[in-house]
Amino acid sequence: MNRFFRKVIVICACIFLSAVIVASSSITHRTVSQNTVQSTEDCLIQASIDTTSEPNKPCLYQPAITNPDNLTNPIPTYNPNLPEKERFLSIVNHTLPLIPDIGTFEYILLRQYGAVFVNNNPLIKLPPKVLFTNTQETKQYQANLTMGKVNIGNNCYLQKVAADALNKSRTQINISLKSGNGAGDCTRSYDTNLRFWRKYASNKTLEQVRQGKETRILSVVAPPGTSQHLWGLAVDLKVYNSKQREVLNQNGWFQTVEGDVPHWTYLGVPEESLTMFGFRKRLVKNIPYWVTPL
Numbered sequence: 298m299n300r301f302f303r304k305v306i307v308i309c310a311c312i313f314l315s316a317v318i319v320a321s322s323s324i325t326h327r328t329v330s331q332n333t334v335q336s337t338e339d340c341l342i343q344a345s346i347d348t349t350s351e352p353n354k355p356c357l358y359q360p361a362i363t364n365p366d367n368l369t370n371p372i373p374t375y376n377p378n379l380p381e382k383e384r385f386l387s388i389v390n391h392t393l394p395l396i397p398d399i400g401t402f403e404y405i406l407l408r409q410y411g412a413v414f415v416n417n418n419p420l421i422k423l424p425p426k427v428l429f430t431n432t433q434e435t436k437q438y439q440a441n442l443t444m445g446k447v448n449i450g451n452n453c454y455l456q457k458v459a460a461d462a463l464n465k466s467r468t469q470i471n472i473s474l475k476s477g478n479g480a481g482d483c484t485r486s487y488d489t490n491l492r493f494w495r496k497y498a499s500n501k502t503l504e505q506v507r508q509g510k511e512t513r514i515l516s517v518v519a520p521p522g523t524s525q526h527l528w529g530l531a532v533d534l535k536v537y538n539s540k541q542r543e544v545l546n547q548n549g550w551f552q553t554v555e556g557d558v559p560h561w562t563y564l565g566v567p568e569e570s571l572t573m574f575g576f577r578k579r580l581v582k583n584i585p586y587w588v589t590p591l
């Protein structure tokens with residue numbers, strides 16, 4: 298009798314375990330087929346087993362990285378199967394709905410200054426386009442920004458999330474503004490951007506930049522209406538050593554305009570995610586710049 302009951306219990310346990318295995322495998326299958334994978338492994342498994350779909354089938358991918366405590370920005374999702382340029386543009390497309398056509402002035406500007414568009418923090422307001430045509434348009438955009446004061450120099454304001462990250466960096470290590478004057482080093486007006494441009498370049502240079510014949514000047518000064526400083530997401534700093542650089546990087550600040558030594562851009566994402574987003578790391582005179590793959 299006892300042996301009979303033991304057999305019954307063993308059979309029941311086997312049936313129960315089989316049911317659990319079947320149920321869990323169907324859940325896995327449903328998750329994969331709905332493109333809601335959550336890790337690198339899941340995404341790669343999906344790509345390797347799903348031979349029936351096209352190679353570039355969209356697969357929303359949440360990078361298996363977590364924000365450090367000092368970064369509160371959400372990490373954007375992307376398709377890891379795309380080449381780096383398309384991958385970068387697909388991320389940018391979340392915040393910049395109209396991607397300019399290749400070869401246009403706007404595309405050149407996106408390549409040079411478009412790194413900020415990988416930030417999808419709802420508290421940050423990105424510009425609707427890469428080129429403001431006049432003072433009025435710039436003021437309208439700037440009037441809607443939530444600004445914060447940076448505790449360096451005089452009159453330095455940035456979008457609050459970026460200002461907080463810079464102030465936090467300053468609690469960890471000493472960092473100064475390039476000139477000390479916030480109206481030039483931090484958020485600029487259209488007129489300041491124009492004045493800086495005229496100091497280094499002319500209308501003729503602007504025409505050459507528009508035609509794609511001149512690009513070096515873009516590392517020195519931004520054409521009128523195109524500076525990251527208009528967006529409240531860039532600051533010019535005196536940074537001398539790798540420890541300062543490391544602290545800024547940990548707080549979401551990176552050098553994204555190749556050759557522009559004092560210029561720092563707030564991206565608000567962990568450094569380890571930049572390669573995944575398609576950015577390229579370029580070393581110029583021992584300074585690492587994270588540039589767009591465009």
Ligand SMILES: [Zn+2]
Pocket residue numbers: 526531532533559560561
């Ligand atoms: Zn700058």
